[in-house]
Structure formats: structure tokens, C-alpha cells
Amino acid sequence: MGxxxxxxxxxxxxxxxxxxxxTQSFSASDVKEGEKLFLAxxxxxxxxxxxxxxxxxxxVGVGAAAVDFQVGTGRMPMQMQGxxxxxxxxxxxxxxxxxxxxxxxxxxxxxxIPAAEYLDEKGDxxxxxELFRVNCAMCHNAAAAGGALTRGKFAPxxxxxxxxxxxxxxxxxxxxxxxxxxxxxxxxxxxxxxxFLKTIEANGSPGGADLGSLGPVSEGLFLWIAGxxxxxxxxxWLTSRTS
Amino acid sequence: xxxxxxxxNYTPKTKxxxxxxxxxxxxxxxxxxxxxxxxxxPDHWSFMFGEVALYSFVILLLSGTFLTFFFDxxxxxxxxxxxxxxxxxxxxxxxxxxxxxxSFDIRGGLFMRQVHHWAALLFVASIAVHMLRVFFTGxxxxxxxxxxxxxxxxxxxxxxxxxxxxxxPDDLLSGNGLxxxxxVIKSIPIVGTYISFFLFGGxxxxxxxxxxxxxxxxxxxxxxxxxxxxxHLFMVVVHKHxxxxxxxxxxxxxxxxxxxxxxxxxxxxxxxxxFGVVALMAAAFTINPIWNYGPYDPSPVSAGxxxxxYIGFVDGALxxxxxxxxxxxxxxxxxxxxxTNTLTLNxxxxxLVPAGIIFAVLFTYPWIERWITKDNRExxxxxxxxxxxxxxxxxxAGFILYCVMWAAASxxxxxxxxxxxxxxxxxxxxxxxxIGPIIGFIxxxxxxxALQRKDREIALHGxxxxxxxxxxxxxxxxxxxxxxxxxxxKLVGFESPLPLPATPNAQGVVDRREKRRAKxxxxxxxxxxxxxxxxxxxxAHGHGHHEEIAAEEDKKAVIR
Numbered sequence: 188m189g190x191x192x193x194x195x196x197x198x199x200x201x202x203x204x205x206x207x208x209x210t211q212s213f214s215a216s217d218v219k220e221g222e223k224l225f226l227a228x229x230x231x232x233x234x235x236x237x238x239x240x241x242x243x244x245x246x247v248g249v250g251a252a253a254v255d256f257q258v259g260t261g262r263m264p265m266q267m268q269g270x271x272x273x274x275x276x277x278x279x280x281x282x283x284x285x286x287x288x289x290x291x292x293x294x295x296x297x298x299x300i301p302a303a304e305y306l307d308e309k310g311d312x313x314x315x316x317e318l319f320r321v322n323c324a325m326c327h328n329a330a331a332a333g334g335a336l337t338r339g340k341f342a343p344x345x346x347x348x349x350x351x352x353x354x355x356x357x358x359x360x361x362x363x364x365x366x367x368x369x370x371x372x373x374x375x376x377x378x379x380x381x382x383f384l385k386t387i388e389a390n391g392s393p394g395g396a397d398l399g400s401l402g403p404v405s406e407g408l409f410l411w412i413a414g415x416x417x418x419x420x421x422x423x424w425l426t427s428r429t430s
Numbered sequence: 431x432x433x434x435x436x437x438x439n440y441t442p443k444t445k446x447x448x449x450x451x452x453x454x455x456x457x458x459x460x461x462x463x464x465x466x467x468x469x470x471x472p473d474h475w476s477f478m479f480g481e482v483a484l485y486s487f488v489i490l491l492l493s494g495t496f497l498t499f500f501f502d503x504x505x506x507x508x509x510x511x512x513x514x515x516x517x518x519x520x521x522x523x524x525x526x527x528x529x530x531x532x533s534f535d536i537r538g539g540l541f542m543r544q545v546h547h548w549a550a551l552l553f554v555a556s557i558a559v560h561m562l563r564v565f566f567t568g569x570x571x572x573x574x575x576x577x578x579x580x581x582x583x584x585x586x587x588x589x590x591x592x593x594x595x596x597x598x599p600d601d602l603l604s605g606n607g608l609x610x611x612x613x614v615i616k617s618i619p620i621v622g623t624y625i626s627f628f629l630f631g632g633x634x635x636x637x638x639x640x641x642x643x644x645x646x647x648x649x650x651x652x653x654x655x656x657x658x659x660x661x662h663l664f665m666v667v668v669h670k671h672x673x674x675x676x677x678x679x680x681x682x683x684x685x686x687x688x689x690x691x692x693x694x695x696x697x698x699x700x701x702x703x704x705f706g707v708v709a710l711m712a713a714a715f716t717i718n719p720i721w722n723y724g725p726y727d728p729s730p731v732s733a734g735x736x737x738x739x740y741i742g743f744v745d746g747a748l749x750x751x752x753x754x755x756x757x758x759x760x761x762x763x764x765x766x767x768x769x770t771n772t773l774t775l776n777x778x779x780x781x782l783v784p785a786g787i788i789f790a791v792l793f794t795y796p797w798i799e800r801w802i803t804k805d806n807r808e809x810x811x812x813x814x815x816x817x818x819x820x821x822x823x824x825x826x827a828g829f830i831l832y833c834v835m836w837a838a839a840s841x842x843x844x845x846x847x848x849x850x851x852x853x854x855x856x857x858x859x860x861x862x863x864x865i866g867p868i869i870g871f872i873x874x875x876x877x878x879x880a881l882q883r884k885d886r887e888i889a890l891h892g893x894x895x896x897x898x899x900x901x902x903x904x905x906x907x908x909x910x911x912x913x914x915x916x917x918x919x920k921l922v923g924f925e926s927p928l929p930l931p932a933t934p935n936a937q938g939v940v941d942r943r944e945k946r947r948a949k950x951x952x953x954x955x956x957x958x959x960x961x962x963x964x965x966x967x968x969x970a971h972g973h974g975h976h977e978e979i980a981a982e983e984d985k986k987a988v989i990r
Binding site for chain 1: 473474475476477478479482515516517518519520533534540544548551552555556559602603696699700703704707708711712713714715716717718719721722723724727729730731732733734735736737738739742839840841842843845846849850851852853854
């Protein structure tokens with residue numbers, strides 16, 4: 188009975204999610220230009236028509252949000268194969284990224300680029316903080332300073348990442364990140380999380396230099412090297428007369 | 431006593447003098463001052479870490495008192511209404527709420543919190559460095575073995591004090607730390623669960639742990655620390671301070687400055703230097719930003735959750751331990767008459783065994799060495815670490831073992847910051863856990879012996895000047911400048927015991943224990959570079975062609 192119930196809920200949730208897919212419109216020329224760019228830059232790995240090859244996954248149904256995130260942050264085209272695509276300077280202009288997104292969105296329904304109303308950073312920071320600690324902090328660190336995953340993979344630090352990219356990452360689950368769809372975290376709650384991240388970023392560190400927000404390790408390292416170093420220098424100075 | 435009889439004949443002329451004399455006649459202050467003011471302390475920078483620890487403790491008492499005025503050690507749920515926006519309206523415990531208020535709404539509160547925390551890190555760090563100094567210079571030898579043990583207790587107490595303090599703010603980070611402690615306690619066979627329930631007053635986290643830790647943190651542990659410090663310092667006064675070897679220094683004297691007035695002034699000034707350094711760090715560098723972590727809730731765990739540095743080695747050991755070993759699970763289900771109990775060796779072993787070994791060796795080492803060397807004399811002159819190669823090597827091996835576990839506590843940060851795989855970091859550290867101490871032992875022992883050889887060389891032939899001279903018959907030689915007597919004393923004036931062979935006991939029997947001791951003694955002392963004897967020195971300096979003769983003497987003296 189309980190299984191049926193949760194299963195039913197899940198079915199409802201997924202249809203809710205699909206129903207929301209791709210409301211953004213791309214012009215026909217966007218799609219056409221996007222296809223050209225795709226063939227020239229992406230098809231080697233992702234295959235003709237984005238159907239995937241051994242070196243790259245299928246892009247049918249990943250949606251415009253995935254393209255905007257991966258290409259917009261410079262992760263794609265990938266610099267090299269590795270545990271994880273690394274951030275690097277963007278390879279395409281915003282227009283080209285838009286065209287590519289249009290083309291990939293045309294391949295199959297997927298998450299679209301978020302609406303501006305969710306990116307205004309005027310949500311509830313406290314609520315966002317709670318959601319962040321429960322859903323994100325185990326990989327990204329409570330202060331969003333990033334963290335390690337297995338086998339060379341990692342969760343990046345989130346300072347300096349645009350709200351749009353944060354939102355897109357949540358709905359598309361890039362690299363090793365799980366997907367937080369709209370049934371899991373509502374768009375309103377995603378807005379709260381983005382607000383929280385932007386608030387703590389703007390807040391800075393009230394207690395002085397944050398030492399990378401890495402917690403007790405950087406504090407301990409600082410104490411042993413800088414703190415004790417200065418004190419040793421003083422002890423040598425204080426006892427220098429006699430020897 | 432003599433001071434009070436003497437002062438009866440003395441009539442002070444000024445008002446201040448009269449008051450002082452009044453007090454002195456009743457308290458005998460001048461006698462105490464005379465005794466202490468004339469106590470001689472040798473001067474060396476490495477002797478000052480104990481002082482740093484003491485001063486950090488004073489800073490901790492001062493800043494901690496401030497914090498108790500505003501901290502509320504209660505786990506009652508409240509809603510945050512303070513001025514830190516990202517937490518406004520969040521439900522949290524009164525303890526976390528008051529910690530946030532100390533940080534944001536009480537004038538100077540954040541500064542005092544940071545002073546307290548930085549001083550705590552410095553307190554334990556200076557104790558650790560002080561103990562390393564004592565160990566490597568052999569200052570723990572008779573008559574100071576008991577004081578070494580007191581120092582060891584102080585280290586454990588400092589760690590306990592630090593950990594209870596770390597847990598008080600009831601933020602996510604400290605809650606995660608307590609959760610690990612809870613897990614470790616529960617891994618103790620059979621009684622673990624009961625101890626955990628007793629400690630937390632029910633299932634973790636319960637509603638009592640903060641107030642209990644608070645009592646320990648501000649009352650019980652500081653009181654014991656204070657008592658131990660008193661015992662420690664009293665023994666320092668009784669034993670007098672050790673000194674480094676040098677001309678005129680022996681086991682029956684202390685060469686240095688009297689406490690008063692210069693030394694006292696220096697020490698007093700040094701307190702303010704330490705305070706200044708801590709205050710500077712607290713003012714400019716944030717420590718434990720509890721507002722980042724949020725209130726404790728057993729469900730979330732943050733990436734990069736670490737304890738403060740002194741608990742790091744236990745956390746690291748837990749991270750290094752595999753859950754399965756050669757296909758055998760480390761978690762066993764043991765059927766017992768009253769039901770099945772779980773034995774989680776993957777938690778129990780790493781949490782208790784390495785720390786247990788390190789502290790057991792630390793506490794017993796003075797007796798182990800005394801047993802091996804049969805050395806029952808009093809030592810007030812320190813060993814230079816190179817002149818006790820095996821002890822130095824043992825210390826380095828232990829130090830490396832500690833450091834590997836310590837590094838393992840930050841394995842995730844090593845992985846992200848050096849762009850390597852977390853798994854590889856763990857594998858390497860696991861290997862180093864076993865190999866590192868052995869390599870460290872061999873390398874440091876060889877370095878010690880090499881440094882002794884260098885000392886020997888310098889004592890016999892002087893320092894290389896870098897001046898090359900061509901002799902009339904065409905030979906080139908480098909001119910060696912002889913070292914002066916003061917320097918030479920340091921190079922030659924040390925003991926280098928030979929291995930002590932097994933000797934029969936009163937019954938005329940060489941028992942097994944004695945044989946074991948002899949074996950250890952050989953292991954301890956067989957590799958040695960003999961100190962230069964006066965005869966060798968004479969020979970080396972008396973001849974024109976002293977190089978060859980000395981080389982031959984070298985061969986004889988250096989026993990491998």
C-alpha cells in the first residue's frame with residue numbers, strides 16, 4: 188500500500204516535472220545556427236544529432252539548461268577526458284551558447300533555462316540556508332567552499348558562480364551532481380538557495396580573513412605555521428643575547 | 431623565617447615602607463622573593479614553549495570568563511532573532527543562539543571568542559612542541575620522569591578541554607564531531623551503548639550533552655589542569671631547570687640568569703607578546719565561523735568536517751581504516767547469550783588503538799629507556815638529539831606515525847587542493863602509516879650519526895675555511911681552521927654509552943628478561959660514533975701531517 192502510494196506520488200512528480208519542460212522559445216535560425224556549431228564542435232564526442240558515442244553521452248532530452256551550464260561555464264567543450272570536466276574560459280559567445288542550447292533543446296524535451304523571477308536573489312536566505320545544509324553541504328561544504336568526492340572528482344566551490352548556473356546545475360545534475368528537480372526542490376526553494384549563497388558571498392567574513400573557509404584544517408595550519416612561527420621568532424629574539 | 435626576625439630591627443621611614451613592612455612581617459614575602467628571585471634559569475629559546483603554554487592558559491581563563499557571562503549552555507529550542515540575516519527565523523538551541531549573539535550582538539564578543547579559540551589551539555600546540563623538546567633532549571630522565579608523566583596528563587587534559595569547548599556552540603560542525611565520538615563510544619563492545627546513553631542522557635543527541643560538557647569545560651577540567659600546572663611547576667622548582675651542554679655546565683650546577691629582576695621582566699614581557707600575537711590573530715583571522723555551519727541537526731553533514739588540530743589524528747585514523755580487509759568484513763555480529771552484539775572493529779580499532787599506543791609509549795618511555803640503559807644517575811645536562819641517535823630515531827618514528835594520521839584527517843582537502851584522487855591519498859597514507867615510521871627511524875638515525883661524525887671531524891681537524899693553498903711540491907690542500915675551546919667542548923663533551931651486555935642476577939643466573947634487555951641495549955647503542963678523546967685530540971693537533979693519522983684513528987674509533 189505504502190509502496191503504491193509512494194510510487195503514485197513519484198509518477199505524479201515526474202509528470203509534473205516533464206510538463207514543465209521547455210517553455211523557452213528559440214527561433215528557427217537559432218536552432219539552425221546551433222546545429223552548425225554543434226556539428227563543428229560537439230559531434231565528435233556526442234555524435235551526429237547528439238545521439239551519443241562511446242566518448243560522450245547522448246544529449247537528447249538534456250535540455251537547454253544543461254547546454255547553458257556546461258558551455259556557459261566553459262566546462263564544454265572539454266579540455267581533456269578526466270574524472271570531471273574542469274571550468275575554463277568560455278569557448279563560445281553568449282549568442283553562440285544560446286544557439287547551441289536551442290539546437291539541443293530541439294532534440295528532445297528537457298529542463299529549460301530558468302526564468303529571471305527565480306534568479307532575483309530576493310528569496311528567503313534563512314530557508315535557503317536550511318535547504319542548502321540538508322541537500323548540498325555534504326559535498327559543497329556548509330560555507331560552499333567545495334569538497335572532495337571519490338577518484339579525483341570533486342564538488343566545486345560556489346563563490347562567484349552566477350545564480351543562473353546554480354539553478355541549471357540543480358535541475359540538470361552536471362558531472363556527479365544529483366538532479367534536484369522541481370518536485371524535489373521547488374523553483375521557489377531554488378530561489379531561496381541562490382539567495383542564501385549570494386547573501387553569504389556578499390556578507391564576506393565578519394571575523395577577519397576567512398583562511399579559505401576550509402574549517403579547522405586551515406586554522407590549524409595557520410596556527411602552527413604563522414602563529415607558532417611568530418612566537419618562535421620572539422623566543423629566539425628574547426634569548427639571543429647570551430649565546 | 432630569617433627574614434621576619436631580621437625585619438624586627440628595621441623601622442621604615444616612608445608610609446609605603448611601613449605598609450610593606452607590616453605585610454612582610456606577617457607573610458614573609460621578602461624571604462620567598464629572595465629564594466625565588468635567586469633561582470637560576472638557563473637561557474635558550476627552546477625552553478620557552480612551556481611558558482607559552484602557561485600564558486595561553488592564562489589567556490584562556492581570561493577570555494573564557496568573558497564568554498561564560500553571555501553563553502547559555504542549554505539545548506532548549508529557540509528561534510534566532512539576532513542580526514545575522516541568513517539565519518533569521520531559524521530554529522536552534524539556546525546554546526547556538528547565544529554563541530551567535532556573542533559573535534554578532536555583544537560588543538567585542540566575536541573578538542573574545544576568536545581570542546579564546548586561537549589561544550586554545552596555541553595552548554595545545556605549545557604543549558606538543560614543549561614535549562617534543564623535552565623528549566628529543568632527554569630532559570625526561572631522572573629525576574624528571576614523574577614530571578614528564580604530569581606533562582603527558584596535561585596534554586590529554588588540554589585535548590579534552592579543547593574538545594569539550596569545540597562542542598559547546600552546538601553548531602553543525604561540532605555536532606558532527608560529537609556524533610563521531612558517540613559512534614566511537616558505541617563501538618565499545620557490550621557496554622558502549624550504555625555508556626553513550628549515560629553520557630547523552632538517552633539517544634544521541636538528546637537534550638543534556640551541552641550542559642554536561644559545559645560543566646566539564648568550565649569547572650572540572652580547568653580545575654584539574656590548574657592543579658597539574660601547580661604540580662608541574664613545583665617539580666620544576668624542586669628539580670631545577672635542565673641546561674644544554676656547554677663549558678662549565680654539569681649535572682651539579684645550573685648556569686643561567688637569576689629570575690629577578692631581568693628574567694622576571696623578560697618572562698612578564700613575554701606574556702604580553704604571546705597575548706599580543708593571539709590578539710592579532712583573533713583580530714585579523716576568523717576561526718570557527720559558527721554562523722557558516724548553521725544549527726546542529728543530526729541529518730546534514732558538511733563536506734570538510736574536521737575536528738580541531740589536536741583531535742585530528744584520531745579522525746585521520748578513522749578515515750584510514752578500511753571497512754573490509756582482505757575480503758574479511760571489519761564489522762562482526764557476535765552471538766551472545768542475550769542476543770547478537772555488533773563488534774565494529776573498523777571504528778573501534780582506529781579510534782582507540784593508535785592513540786592508545788602513542789600515549790602508552792609516551793608515558794612509559796622514561797622507564798623503558800632507564801631499564802635498557804640501567805642508567806640510574808641524575809641528569810641535568812641535556813643531550814643534543816644527535817648524541818642519542820636511537821632515542822631521536824624512536825621519537826621521529828612516533829612523530830611520523832602521528833603526522834600520517836594527522837594528514838589523513840585532511841585527506842579530502844589534500845585531494846581537492848593538489849588535484850589528486852581522494853582514494854589515492856588514502857592508499858598512500860595507509861602505506862605510509864606502516865612504512866613511514868620505519869623510514870623515519872632509519873633516516874633520522876643515520877642523520878644523527880652523520881652529524882656526530884661531522885662534529886668529530888670538526889673537533890679533530892677544525893672547520894673547512896674554503897682557502898686552498900698550493901704547497902711547494904705541487905700538492906693542493908685546504909686550510910682547516912681549528913675551532914675554539916668553547917665550541918669544541920660542545921662537540922666532544924657528551925656521553926656515548928656502549929651496549930650493556932647481559933649480567934647475571936643475585937642468583938648468578940642470566941634470566942630471559944635480562945637477555946631481552948641486553949638485546950635492546952645492543953639495538954640502542956651498537957651504532958655509535960665515539961666522542962673524541964683528549965689523546966686523539968692531542969694526536970690530531972700535534973703532528974704536521976695529522977690528516978692520515980687522524981684518519982686512522984677515526985677508523986679505530988668509529989665502531990659500526
